[in-house]
Amino acid sequence: xxxxxxxxxxxxxxxxxxxxxxxxxxxxxxxxxxxxxxxxxxxxxxxxxxxxxxxxxxxxxxxxxxxxxxxxxxxxxxxxxxxxxxxxxxxxxxxxxxxxxxxxxxxxxxxxxxxxxxxxxxxxxxxxxxxxxxxxxxxxxxxxxxxxxxxxxxxxxxxxxxxxxxxxxxxxxxxxxxxxxxxxxxxxxxxxxxxxxxxxxxxxxxxxxxxxxxxxxxxxxxxxxxxxxxxxxxxxxxxxxxxxxxxxxxxxxxxxxxxxxxxxxxxxxxxxxxxxxxxxxxxxxxxxxxxxxxxxxxxxxxxxxxxxxxxxxxxxxxxxx
Amino acid sequence: xxxxxxxxxxxxxxxxxxxxxxxxxxxxxxxxxxxxxxxxxxxxxxxxxxxxxxxxxxxxxxxxxxxxxxxxxxxxxxxxxxxxxxxxxxxxxxxxxxxxxxxxxxxxxxxxxxxxxxxxxxxxxxxxxxxxxxxxxxxxxxxxxxxxxxxxxxxxxxxxxxxxxxxxxxxxxxxxxxxxxxxxxxxxxxxxxxxxxxxxxxxxxxxxxxxxxxxxxxxxxxxxxxxxxxxxxxxxxxxxxxx
Numbered sequence: 393x394x395x396x397x398x399x400x401x402x403x404x405x406x407x408x409x410x411x412x413x414x415x416x417x418x419x420x421x422x423x424x425x426x427x428x429x430x431x432x433x434x435x436x437x438x439x440x441x442x443x444x445x446x447x448x449x450x451x452x453x454x455x456x457x458x459x460x461x462x463x464x465x466x467x468x469x470x471x472x473x474x475x476x477x478x479x480x481x482x483x484x485x486x487x488x489x490x491x492x493x494x495x496x497x498x499x500x501x502x503x504x505x506x507x508x509x510x511x512x513x514x515x516x517x518x519x520x521x522x523x524x525x526x527x528x529x530x531x532x533x534x535x536x537x538x539x540x541x542x543x544x545x546x547x548x549x550x551x552x553x554x555x556x557x558x559x560x561x562x563x564x565x566x567x568x569x570x571x572x573x574x575x576x577x578x579x580x581x582x583x584x585x586x587x588x589x590x591x592x593x594x595x596x597x598x599x600x601x602x603x604x605x606x607x608x609x610x611x612x613x614x615x616x617x618x619x620x621x622x623x624x625x626x627x628x629x630x631x632x633x634x635x636x637x638x639x640x641x642x643x644x645x646x647x648x649x650x651x652x653x654x655x656x657x658x659x660x661x662x663x664x665x666x667x668x669x670x671x672x673x674x675x676x677x678x679x680x681x682x683x684x685x686x687x688x689x690x691x692x693x694x695x696x697x698x699x700x701x702x703x704x705x706x707x708x709x710x711x712x713x
Numbered sequence: 714x715x716x717x718x719x720x721x722x723x724x725x726x727x728x729x730x731x732x733x734x735x736x737x738x739x740x741x742x743x744x745x746x747x748x749x750x751x752x753x754x755x756x757x758x759x760x761x762x763x764x765x766x767x768x769x770x771x772x773x774x775x776x777x778x779x780x781x782x783x784x785x786x787x788x789x790x791x792x793x794x795x796x797x798x799x800x801x802x803x804x805x806x807x808x809x810x811x812x813x814x815x816x817x818x819x820x821x822x823x824x825x826x827x828x829x830x831x832x833x834x835x836x837x838x839x840x841x842x843x844x845x846x847x848x849x850x851x852x853x854x855x856x857x858x859x860x861x862x863x864x865x866x867x868x869x870x871x872x873x874x875x876x877x878x879x880x881x882x883x884x885x886x887x888x889x890x891x892x893x894x895x896x897x898x899x900x901x902x903x904x905x906x907x908x909x910x911x912x913x914x915x916x917x918x919x920x921x922x923x924x925x926x927x928x929x930x931x932x933x934x935x936x937x938x939x940x941x942x943x944x945x946x947x948x949x950x951x952x953x954x955x956x
Binding site for chain 2: 493506653708
């Protein structure tokens with residue numbers, strides 16, 4: 393029996409959330425006695441076997457097929473289902489993401505597996521298989537029992553530290569025959585910001601709100617984000633006004649983030665915005681309105697004008713280096 | 714074109730979440746229920762597609778009778794008929810199974826729903842329905858145009874978007890900015906009263922997962938306000954140990 397982990401790559405690197413998923417599977421394997429296998433689709437990236445092994449993988453099944461470099465949902469489903477069979481999989485673990493969610497949902501049917509998403513901790517196995525997951529967009533948790541033999545766990549970002557003490561995992565190349573219909577939804581192109589820290593992956597996020605008055609002032613956010621090595625986000629009004637692209641919109645109907653540090657600049661903190669950030673470990677607010685609701689949930693705050701405070705903060709952070 | 718839009722009946726985004734019965738039941742007291750915001754986008758796009766190319770919109774919810782006002786609202790927004798599968802939505806697999814069973818008999822060209830419900834945030838039902846029906850599923854969809862038998866989609870990925878071309882029929886999990894939310898007008902509200910809303914019995918009996926117990930996150934301590942960036946950097950460095 394095995395735990396299989398579905399990993400994703402971005403800009404020729406294994407995503408950190410995927411390494412968290414491998415580490416989670418390794419911790420689960422220690423309880424259940426199952427070995428952790430990884431299925432890696434598309435072009436292998438440098439040092440992959442070593443990195444996955446360190447995170448706790450006992451083996452890597454590499455399915456190299458150039459058509460899989462892109463996230464073709466049904467083709468990924470086919471590959472993972474076949475490898476799951478091959479390794480006598482019992483549990484599939486993956487990091488929650490735009491692609492992971494889409495692939496895992498189909499696999500739940502395919503593998504007849506009960507699935508839990510936004511999982512925030514290891515299962516309790518004393519009575520069945522019970523996992524805790526985040527619901528109501530971070531406003532509550534629920535303990536869910538999964539009754540099926542096969543299980544799928546999509547884990548939330550930042551709930552499992554990446555393990556680095558494992559040894560390199562052997563890689564087995566697997567050829568999988570992919571029926572033409574698995575490519576019936578064709579990816580015709582992508583448009584992606586390169587060289588940036590991905591928002592859902594980021595350990596630090598700096599977000600700006602309408603209080604910045606216009607897109608021309610976004611240099612403030614960019615400079616601070618660059619100083620911190622952070623990803624950039626924004627509030628819904630900012631994305632609705634077209635000041636920033638939709639993929640930077642953080643909140644209930646945008647991207648949900650769970651970084652170690654969330655820094656909100658000139659964002660009042662509407663409940664819908666807070667729903668997307670409430671899983672952050674620390675929240676810092678800079679706002680000139682002391683009554684801004686964000687101050688009620690933040691850890692640290694400065695009441696002040698962003699145009700004065702942010703450049704000073706950027707300078708102070710750069711001075712630390 | 715025959716479109717199916719699946720909607721959830723969920724607490725308003727500003728709701729305060731509480732539980733009762735020793736944290737085993739969601740407390741509905743004082744909670745306003747709405748069409749799931751993502752489902753609302755799906756419905757709005759369906760109405761636009763119908764305006765452009767004709768056809769019909771069926772709106773479906775898996776839920777008990779208390780969800781009927783939510784279905785009526787969808788009729789007021791522009792759906793032609795509503796179907797309620799009369800069952801408590803036990804889990805994603807149960808809901809997807811019921812939707813797929815209904816959809817199989819009706820041969821829809823397009824099945825739309827939100828990318829996820831805002832109560833359980835599972836985001837699984839569209840993919841499950843696609844797999845059960847053996848048709849493609851795409852999510853989260855930010856743009857959807859249809860010409861002839863082919864759809865052009867833009868799907869959100871981390872840090873950008875991806876463009877997809879797919880033939881009908883397929884399932885899409887939708888999100889903004891696929892369309893602007895539509896507010897029902899008086900004519901819509903009046904006509905919704907006479908549009909068909911039927912309840913049908915479920916066929917599935919089991920579910921794969923079970924809710925054991927709810928929990929609220931621990932209360933946050935008070936914010937520490939500081940006057941200077943130096944004090945803030947000090948806290949981030951020495952207390953939070955992040956810098």
